[in-house]
Amino acid sequence: AQSVTQLGSHVSVSEGALVLLRCNYSSSVPPYLFWYVQYPNQGLQLLLKYTSAATLVKGINGFEAEFKKSETSFHLTKPSAHMSDAAEYFCAVTPQGTGGFKTIFGAGTRLFVKA
Amino acid sequence: NAGVTQTPKFRVLKTGQSMTLLCAQDMNHEYMYWYRQDPGMGLRLIHYSVGEGTTAKGEVPDGYNVSRLKKQNFLLGLESAAPSQTSVYFCASSPASSNQPQHFGDGTRLSIL
Numbered sequence: 234a235q236s237v238t239q240l241g242s243h244v245s246v247s248e249g250a251l252v253l254l255r256c257n258y259s260s261s262v263p264p265y266l267f268w269y270v271q272y273p274n275q276g277l278q279l280l281l282k283y284t285s286a287a288t289l290v291k292g293i294n295g296f297e298a299e300f301k302k303s304e305t306s307f308h309l310t311k312p313s314a315h316m317s318d319a320a321e322y323f324c325a326v327t328p329q330g331t332g333g334f335k336t337i338f339g340a341g342t343r344l345f346v347k348a
Numbered sequence: 349n350a351g352v353t354q355t356p357k358f359r360v361l362k363t364g365q366s367m368t369l370l371c372a373q374d375m376n377h378e379y380m381y382w383y384r385q386d387p388g389m390g391l392r393l394i395h396y397s398v399g400e401g402t403t404a405k406g407e408v409p410d411g412y413n414v415s416r417l418k419k420q421n422f423l424l425g426l427e428s429a430a431p432s433q434t435s436v437y438f439c440a441s442s443p444a445s446s447n448q449p450q451h452f453g454d455g456t457r458l459s460i461l
Contacts, residue, residue: 242388265447276352276438276452277391284447323390332398333379333442333450334406338390 235260237326239339247347252296252311254342256324259305264326266307268298271321271341280322283307285329294318319346350374354439354453361429361460369424369456371439377451378444380422381406382414384435385455391438397422398444429460 240255258264265284269277281292288300294317298309309322324339355370373380379398383391393406395414403414411433413425422441426433436457440450 267449269449269452274454276440276454277450278452279449282447282449327446329446331446332444333381333440333446333448334393334396334398334404335446336393336450340388340390 235264235326235328235335235337237324237337237339239322239324239342241342242340243343243345245345245347246314248316249313252309252314252318252344254309254322254324254344256298256307256309256339257305258307258324258326260326260328262329263300263302264328266298266300267325267327267336268292268296268307268309269323269325270294271323273320277323280309314344314346316346316348319344352439352441352451352453354437354456356456357454358457359459361426361458363429363431363460365429366425366427367429367458368426369437369439369458371422371424371453372420373422373439373441373451374420375441375451376419377441378419379442380416381440381442381450382412382422382424383438383440384408384433385438386435394424394437431460434458434460 268280382394397416400419442450
């Protein structure tokens with residue numbers, strides 16, 4: 234069965250430091266991959282998605298993620314953290330050829346940004 | 349540009365009471381979903397719909413029922429609320445294709461006493 238693992242339920246960085254949030258999936262066929270962000274008292278918003286095109290995907294707010302098939306990973310990065318990046322981040326996978334009802338969400342990583 | 353709208357935003361119920369959570373989307377999406385979010389567990393799919401008049405069970409359907417009488421609306425019902433159903437409930441919608449993201453509402457925070 235497909236699964237997605239986010240390493241680290243909490244990540245803390247200083248403002249201006251690199252942000253790295255890890256996501257690994259298990260699937261024999263590369264799925265579609267998504268990163269969502271959730272701010273307090275809000276729903277999830279799409280940051281970026283990988284859909285079999287370029288392996289380096291750029292999203293909103295300066296975030297990007299690289300799909301690495303050999304490592305079954307889709308880690309999220311941002312070169313310089315801003316206070317406004319403090320939120321919870323979810324990695325999600327959807328098997329190709331299915332539908333959103335087959336999407337599996339990771340448990341989430343809460344990002345703290347220190348001044 | 350409303351997107352996905354959920355009502356109510358907050359609710360407190362007593363054990364055994366019933367209620368309906370409402371979800372409306374204005375993006376003409378085929379698929380709609382109900383999730384619950386609990387700390388450390390990500391999002392778990394309760395029920396979903398792939399079109400008007402159709403519904404299906406997700407990962408955690410027990411204790412819930414749904415209806416999709418109109419394409420833009422998806423209702424989640426709790427017939428007899430239990431404390432274990434205390435959670436934040438999210439409605440989402442998406443196009444039919446699996447390479448499209450889901451669009452989420454802002455959630456309903458439900459407490460069962």
